[in-house]
Amino acid sequence: MTALTSAAPQPDAAPRPARTLRRAGTGRLAAALLSPTLLVLGLVAAYPVLAAFRLSFQVSSESIDPQTGFKVTTTSYGLDNYAAVFTGERFLRPWWNTTSFALVSVAIEVLIGVAMALVMHRAFRGRGLVRAAILVPWAIPTAISGLLWKWIFNSQGVANELLGAKVLWSSEGFQAWLSVVIADTWKTAPFIGLLVLAGLQIIPGELYEAARVDGASPWRAFWRITLPLVRPALVVAVLFRLLDVLRMFDLPYVLVGPRKHSVETLSMIAFQEMTNLRFGTAAAYATVLFLYIAAVSFAFVKLFGADLIGRGTGRPE
Amino acid sequence: MSTTTPAEAGVHGAADPVRAARRRRWSGSALARRAGIGVIVLYCLAPFFWMVVSSLRRPTDQFSNAPLPAPISFDNYAAAFDARNGFARALANSLVVAGTTTVITLIVAISAGYALARLQFRGKTLILTLVIAASMFPPITLVVPLLELFTDAGWINTYQAMIVPSMSFALPLAVWNLTAFFRQMPAELEKAAQVDGCTPAQAFRKVVLPLAAPGVFTTAILVFICAWNEFLIAVSVVNDRGMMTANVIVSLFTGQYKYDQPFGTQMAAGVVVTLPLVLAVLFFQRRIVDGLTAGGLK
Numbered sequence: 001m002t003a004l005t006s007a008a009p010q011p012d013a014a015p016r017p018a019r020t021l022r023r024a025g026t027g028r029l030a031a032a033l034l035s036p037t038l039l040v041l042g043l044v045a046a047y048p049v050l051a052a053f054r055l056s057f058q059v060s061s062e063s064i065d066p067q068t069g070f071k072v073t074t075t076s077y078g079l080d081n082y083a084a085v086f087t088g089e090r091f092l093r094p095w096w097n098t099t100s101f102a103l104v105s106v107a108i109e110v111l112i113g114v115a116m117a118l119v120m121h122r123a124f125r126g127r128g129l130v131r132a133a134i135l136v137p138w139a140i141p142t143a144i145s146g147l148l149w150k151w152i153f154n155s156q157g158v159a160n161e162l163l164g165a166k167v168l169w170s171s172e173g174f175q176a177w178l179s180v181v182i183a184d185t186w187k188t189a190p191f192i193g194l195l196v197l198a199g200l201q202i203i204p205g206e207l208y209e210a211a212r213v214d215g216a217s218p219w220r221a222f223w224r225i226t227l228p229l230v231r232p233a234l235v236v237a238v239l240f241r242l243l244d245v246l247r248m249f250d251l252p253y254v255l256v257g258p259r260k261h262s263v264e265t266l267s268m269i270a271f272q273e274m275t276n277l278r279f280g281t282a283a284a285y286a287t288v289l290f291l292y293i294a295a296v297s298f299a300f301v302k303l304f305g306a307d308l309i310g311r312g313t314g315r316p317e
Numbered sequence: 318m319s320t321t322t323p324a325e326a327g328v329h330g331a332a333d334p335v336r337a338a339r340r341r342r343w344s345g346s347a348l349a350r351r352a353g354i355g356v357i358v359l360y361c362l363a364p365f366f367w368m369v370v371s372s373l374r375r376p377t378d379q380f381s382n383a384p385l386p387a388p389i390s391f392d393n394y395a396a397a398f399d400a401r402n403g404f405a406r407a408l409a410n411s412l413v414v415a416g417t418t419t420v421i422t423l424i425v426a427i428s429a430g431y432a433l434a435r436l437q438f439r440g441k442t443l444i445l446t447l448v449i450a451a452s453m454f455p456p457i458t459l460v461v462p463l464l465e466l467f468t469d470a471g472w473i474n475t476y477q478a479m480i481v482p483s484m485s486f487a488l489p490l491a492v493w494n495l496t497a498f499f500r501q502m503p504a505e506l507e508k509a510a511q512v513d514g515c516t517p518a519q520a521f522r523k524v525v526l527p528l529a530a531p532g533v534f535t536t537a538i539l540v541f542i543c544a545w546n547e548f549l550i551a552v553s554v555v556n557d558r559g560m561m562t563a564n565v566i567v568s569l570f571t572g573q574y575k576y577d578q579p580f581g582t583q584m585a586a587g588v589v590v591t592l593p594l595v596l597a598v599l600f601f602q603r604r605i606v607d608g609l610t611a612g613g614l615k
Binding site: 031032033036038040041043048049051115116122124130131135136139140141142143145147148149150151154156186190191193194198233247249250266267270271274275279282285289290294297 | 350351353354357358360361362364365367368371380382424425426428429431432433436437438439444447448451453454455456457458459460461462463464465466481482484485488489492517518542545546548549553564565567568578580583584587590591594595597598599602603605606609610
């Protein structure tokens, strides 16, 4: 942010004609270069969000026209769709699932990811291969890894064999929730590890040298040097992961299945409503999820100072 | 990995007493670290290994939990490509959708990334905020109204219905990466070209773009992987089996009876869908890691 303000064009104290002309040309060039991106994002991101908002207030009711005997659909605007979202016996369940998945998975992923990064930090032979291995879970499509974990968690599958137990993972209950957390952690903890590793590698070694000379224990060096310096990278990674899990759909949908209350997320319910052609309710769910995610990102940026934009505008020093 | 390490250390130690002494001093932490790396590799690869192993069993051995398939059989692969499943067509659909998404996204994002990295203009923060905000939008919020729109427009079961919404996440990713990449290139390049008489546009086309090829390539890999992995949009806007992408069709494979899930066949198809990505990861891991961490840490 600060880098940007200093980089922004200063109002010329003594305007020179040639320079102003160049500026105007630059402005036009920037507009021309950016307009395709803005157009596309307007069409596929901004418009749908607004359309979903509008749609969420739309209530259609079907009735029979007494004169013609045909079915007529009348559309009015109201809060009925939101009433459907916030009432009912189990209306808190998808909120709880969505939130608990986000909090628990991301917390475990950060712990495992940081541990992985610390292990990989020092140079060693075969580093390239290890890095490739770490990218494998990330590269496997989520839908496919959902199937893979469904197979692993099959009642006769390898998970039960290793545990020596007969757990019915895919039936309703805590174990279904846990299987989703495990599969999600497997996929993304290595990814967080990579991001943290990249953050570790820009910490100058002299800092640790100085800490050791001053008699600091490795543990203290970790808390006082490593963590504070990795924090900016970690905060951004955690924010993106949180948002990713809050909108999770494929993994529980494929791994456990649709209409399973123990794992049903807000995205899944919205999808369910949509496939049943209840677009108004689907849009209401989609809109509350959108607002929820927006609120979480806003709170996160305020609390932890995740400097998202600074990453884009900051000049390389 | 961790099992071969102590043996190796022993061999070296016997040959060179000085190094042996040094090794002994280090062996505790070095061993622990090697064991740690072994655990990491195991953690990352074991489930994928299980997918490969399960895919190579005979269908009758499906429920065997032996660590290696014996005998090895490719029946599951043959079953995956059985005409009834339409898997080959689905792979081609995935390729068309992910490939087209990648190409269009790159064309649009290159110019935006260049402008954001190089030109000084008002509203840059706002545009970057918009781009990053768009990448945070939940796909379901976009899909619900788009499905209604596409239904009215007759776009259901078309490629464009999958490609266009995919750009909502592909484009921010590409713009972000390319902006970071263009910023790393020395600004003197265009200055020199402009001194030599190029217009800014020519300087970009003739000097910057050829030199930016590695960054564009990295971005292309990332966008392609993301587009190839897409599921929610593809499962929403297509209901004709002939137009489904590989991810969707594999999750819909059915066995002989409706409720017995043909896991062996699904694992074989999963390996086929994943293999191009695993190969890409093997060959381009350095680029991919650079791309994933671009902008965040520089």
